[in-house]
Amino acid sequence: MIYFEEVSKMYPDESLALDGVTFSVEPNEFISVVGHSGAGKTTLLKMIVAEEYPTSGSVLVSSEEVHKLKGEAINRLRRRIGIIFQDFRLLSHKTVYENVAFAMEVAGRTEEEIHSDVPHALELVGITRKMWNFPNELSGGEQQRVAIARAIVNQPEIVIADEPTGNLDPENTYDIVQILKRINNLETTVIIATHNTGVVEALNNRVVVLDSGKVVRDTKCPNLIV
Amino acid sequence: MFFTKLKRVIRYGFLNFWRNAFISATSVLVMVITLLFIGSIIFISAILAASLDGVRTQVDLSVTFIPEAPNIEILALKEELEARPDVASVMYSSREEVLSEFRERHAGDRIILQTMEELGRNPLGANLTIQAYNPESYQDIAAFLEPEMALGGGENIIYRINFRDNELAISRLTSLIGAVERFGLVLTVALAFVSVLITFNTVRLIIYTAREEIAVMRLVGASTRYIRGPFVISGVLYGVIAALITLAVFYPMTYWLGELTENFFIGLNVFNYYLENFLQIFLLTVLSGVFIGGISSYMAVKRYLKI
Structure with a gap:
């Protein structure tokens, strides 16, 4: 489903974020990308949604070479991928409902579909009772639940999460991991970048270890020590 | 789908305006100042034109015959x-x-x-x-x-042409009128330009605060038009509301200045001028507001869409 072929990325300051990365992700797989800060995890995820462009190599999503897409084709690709950020990145002047509905609106969904699917997505992440609150009225854990609801409401093929538990306490971290597992069980490919070994162990799935922009280990072993 | 999206864009434009009440009020205030200035240019031009016309009709050439x-x-x-x-x-x-x-x-x-x-x-x-x-x-x-x-x-048969007597005065007056006209035009254009720049930068600052949200919208797959639309609608709203406030402010302002301008400048009462030309002044003020607000927002968002 996703293929990285010899992908390298050098930033203008000449720092090498990715160095010949090659690996693939199968449909419905749950994969954790781990590594220390600066190992290249975020750059790798950004490549999938064309937020970053490789210096060399190519990234394919469902046989489409991501970085050759232009204009509306990039928008269409992004609508097929749900994104979750460490800092939630909700739209501050929209309510919880509107934040989730926004993802459906940009995908061209009808009002009827939105009215029916948004509450369902909010229910899945357990935040229905705060549907009409604004993001600044929610805790960190609640905001991340809203961000997950926004990422999954269009039933995307892929969900990518960049340090989704980085700003959360252990209890909320556990909840978010469980929600991501549930999403994966609904036949969605999930890629999570984290440096939290507790999360990796709790997920007990395939792990790709990055170090200085290189894949140094790719294993199904759950008891990996980063 | 086009109309559904248009409806959503307009709705979010109004919502953004309402929910960012403080920011909206600030922009409207800045734009009111700009529009007051643009409107004042209309009145100043009218006063100037009336004064110049007045001076011109005061000047004549008299021929006395034997x-x-x-x-x-x-x-x-x-x-x-x-x-x-x-x-x-x-x-x-x-x-x-x-x-x-x-x-x-x-x-x-x-x-x-x-x-x-x-x-x-x-x-x-x-x-x-x-x-x-x-x-x-x-x-x-x-x-x-x-x-x-x-x-x-x-x-x-001509005894006297009295232009000769006033020749120097007329020639000085003529060059003075020319200088006033040129100075008025240059000043008008320069100040209008500065005021539009101030408004543009205010709107740009407002959109700068929303740059991360624009990036998020981009990453969930929103099209350029869908992101930009509500900002432009909010910008147009700033302009319309600012124009209405400006027109309301002009009423007491011109009323107060009316008698003064009538006595001081040759016969033009700005209050009467405002009432007589209200439709044109209304259109010019509203269109200026809509144009400045809309274009400022349109251009300011452009910068943050490159993701």
Whole structure:
């Protein structure tokens, strides 16, 4: 489903974020990308949604070479991928409902579909009772639940999460991991970048270890020590 | 789908405006100042134009003929003058009219009146009062009236051209009017430009605070138009509301200044001018507001869409 072929990325300051990365992700797989800060995890995820462009190599999503897409084709690709950020990145002047509905609106969904699917997505992440609150009225854990609801409401093929538990306490971290597992069980490919070994162990799935922009280990072993 | 998206864009434009109440109020305030300024330019131009017109009508060229000048020749000259493209009007005063006017003017001066009585005849010649479209033309008209030019070298019937007396004053006034017009135009354009820049930067700052949200919208797959639309709608709303406030402020402002401008400048009451030209001023103010608000937002968002 996703293929990285010899992908390298050098930033203008000449720092090498990715160095010949090659690996693939199968449909419905749950994969954790781990590594220390600066190992290249975020750059790798950004490549999938064309937020970053490789210096060399190519990234394919469902046989489409991501970085050759232009204009509306990039928008269409992004609508097929749900994104979750460490800092939630909700739209501050929209309510919880509107934040989730926004993802459906940009995908061209009808009002009827939105009215029916948004509450369902909010229910899945357990935040229905705060549907009409604004993001600044929610805790960190609640905001991340809203961000997950926004990422999954269009039933995307892929969900990518960049340090989704980085700003959360252990209890909320556990909840978010469980929600991501549930999403994966609904036949969605999930890629999570984290440096939290507790999360990796709790997920007990395939792990790709990055170090200085290189894949140094790719294993199904759950008891990996980063 | 187009109309559904359009409806959503408009709805979010209004919601953004309402939910960012403080920011919206700030932008409206800045835009009110800009529009007040643009509107003031209209009034200043009107006052200036009225004053200049007033000054121009005050200036005329008076030709006094010798008492013996035959009426037929004077009227022929009048016709010739009226045919000139630079002449706005020519008024003929007969010898009798000139005399009665002279008597009225000196009604209180017994010595002068007695002298006239003793003379036993009308010593005054007929008169032509010429008004030109432009003060610069008086020089040419005066040259045309030089007796030999007017009458082809015949007998000199003109006693005096009083332009010659006022020549220096008229020439100074003409260049002053020209300088005021040029200065007014340059000042207007420069200040309008500065005020539009201030508004543009205010809107740009507001959109700068929303740059991360624009990035998120981009990453969930929103199209350029769908992201930009609500910002442009909010910008247009700033403009419309600011224009309505500006028009409301103009009412008491021009009312208060009306009498002052009427007395100080030649006859133009800005309050009456505002009421008489309300539709044009309304359209100009609202369209300026909509244009500045809309274009500022459109351009400011562009910068953050490159993801």
